[in-house]
Amino acid sequence: MSARLLDGQALAVRLQQEITPQVAQFTARYGRPPGLAIVLVGQNPASEVYVRNKLKAGSGVGFRADLERLPEAASLGDVLALVERLNRSEAHDGILVQAPLPKGLGGDAAARVFDAIAPEKDVDGFTPTNVGLMVQGRPALVACTPSGIIELLVREGIQIAGRRACVVGRSDIVGKPMALLLLQRDATVTVCHSKTPDLPGVCREADILVAAVGRAGLMTRSFVKPGATVIDVGMNRVTDAAVARALFPAGHPRLARFQERGSLLVGDVHPDVADVAGALTPVPGGVGPLTVTMLMMNTLRAARARAEGART
């Protein structure tokens, strides 16, 4: 293995240490802590874990962090009514509705719910207002995963301006905002997706390669230019022994862990890429902790903007 590991977990700890005194200052000044409300509809097991981590990080930096649960059988009207209540709440500066929403709410439920969040409380950066402001390079609350990746690249001293970047995946949550943030920092950006011909060849042109496709180990060595920086956004739970064996050689500690537990969390990037890349984010411990940290940053920022607006 030659790639430098980009330790997102360590950076997340440092950033949260930077945020904590700023939260204390806010609380002393305005007589209340910044407030974050997380809406969880139903009982998706992965969402339960993500939400728990977000609440824990929020309390850890000194926020008021509230979980607002609705049952799986809740109607779209119930979810919208809860969002409206939180929009009006004095105590809450940030609202996050955890995706995915239950399928029973209908195909357009996520769009309708995100549209209903007050843009000044939209700490996910998902509302059309914040997306539009971000596209134009104006101040906005920006989606947490891509902004965490930019923070990591900058803090690790990885040059973005003038480099070729390739983003694989075009989701509204990661791929699209990631491409725009890299473009704003003067990278030459290519966005790839499932219909891109010669995906490995296109990826191999990149100095900075961001993998956000949700397919365990899809990006093998043949996708990576020697020395490139590879950012792995994937969080895939592998339960198939054949897939685990294709990722890790016999005797590898992670394969032993798979055999103990029956599952393993892996990224979109094959572990062998560490032999080719110049720098690489691990999974777990790379991008994930930074997403949570950027949520803390966005919430503090939203709280300051609301409190300052309220004073004037």
Ligand code: GUN
């Ligand atoms: N589900 C997976 N990632 C996210 C995220 O960043 N925000 C929300 N609201 N839901 C998610």
